[in-house]
Amino acid sequence: MKRTGVLTVSIILGIALLFPSQPKASPLYTINGAVSLKLNKDTFKNWKNISGKLRKGFSDLTAEEEYYIGRAVSAKILTRYKVYDDLERNTYINTLGQLLAWSSSRPEIFGGYHFTLIESDEINAFAAPGGFIFVTTGLYRSVENEEQLAAVLAHEIAHVNLQHGLRAIKKSNLTEAFSLIGTEVAKSYNKEQLLQLTGVFGKSVDDIVNQLVVSGYSRGQEYDADEEALRIAHGAGYNPDGLGEFLESLQQASEEGQPKGFTSTHPPAEKRLGKVDKFLKKVELTGSTETQRSSRFAGLKL
């Protein structure tokens, strides 16, 4: 009898919640068999799904894990390259980069975006997971205006947005990590667990560093980053032609036999140019280059 009473109350409460007599007036709610928020798949398109109890692929890494992986990848990259100690220009690329990130598909990431110039004659740039972006002084010297620099930074932000770094982690390392981490809530690991997890963390970091510095991303990933870079730079108000212009100068530099970098880890500039032009025509993106930006850059030229 008591049980029936509880059941009746529960049913009434359940129905009341399923069909509220006064649905909230905000556009958030739909009555669709269940009360639901209109925070749909699209709203969370950039949000990582941790599906069920089993984590399987790179996309199951949390934003916090992506950040710590990115810090370690950066700590490795910075043993190979020295930071170019120039507060004015580093502030410049960080300001420009932050503005671009606002137009990207993931404007907010765990630790935010950070940019730094590194000393090297190579024309190159790297993006570690978690928003750590490195631009060589060689590259900075080779760009001719702010539109081109914006295109380069947007390309690197796109690699972060598209999680290309995390995709470099070998499946076997991810599987090992996820099985060690498990799903039970524990505040910390015992020493043995911690050492094992740190081991697989190191292997994952090496997978990414190797791809960033040695083998480079796949051509498909580079083309995707170019397309996304055009969206980002255009969204921030830049002339999207900056990317094409930069690729043209890269092509020229490569023909003149200037120090490589991009050419060893990126597809040929000519091929990228073709794809960039095609995309710009398809989506009809245009813009103009304001003199205020060009003169600002000229004052900061290396």
Added chain:
Amino acid sequence: MTRSIQTLILTIITFVVLTALAADTVSVSVRKTSIRTESRFYAPAVEEAVYKDELQVLMTVKDWIKVSKNGKEGWIHVSAVSSIAVAASSSESELSSEYSEEEIALAGKGFSEQVEEQYRQDNPELAFATVDEMEKYAVPLADVIAFQTKGKLIARERAP
């Protein structure tokens, strides 16, 4: 009515009740961010929010969510939050509440600060101190806005 059917119904009802109660809250998924007066990054902050803060959802417009924290209302970008519980309807079943509860359960676990500390001990040659320095480059909002204005940059709708 058999006991097992009663148990089943009670379980379903409990699930629905819990889901409905939690349905309008999101959890901050970034270390720190701002709740802003308008749905754009260059709008002034109303309130600061930090990792794992729970925010009351009021409405959404495109990629922005109007939230309430400590009685203050403002906007936060969707990339800065995880959903605590989005009730599963047929068209939105991929967003069952489990995902983010899992993410919350994993907070501070996995590749975490604790793992980094061990990794740093094992690899003292790595340039973590320089990474810390790099993270200090945080440009104040006012400077980004001034940069935007001086450069005659006007934000545009995202291209398809």
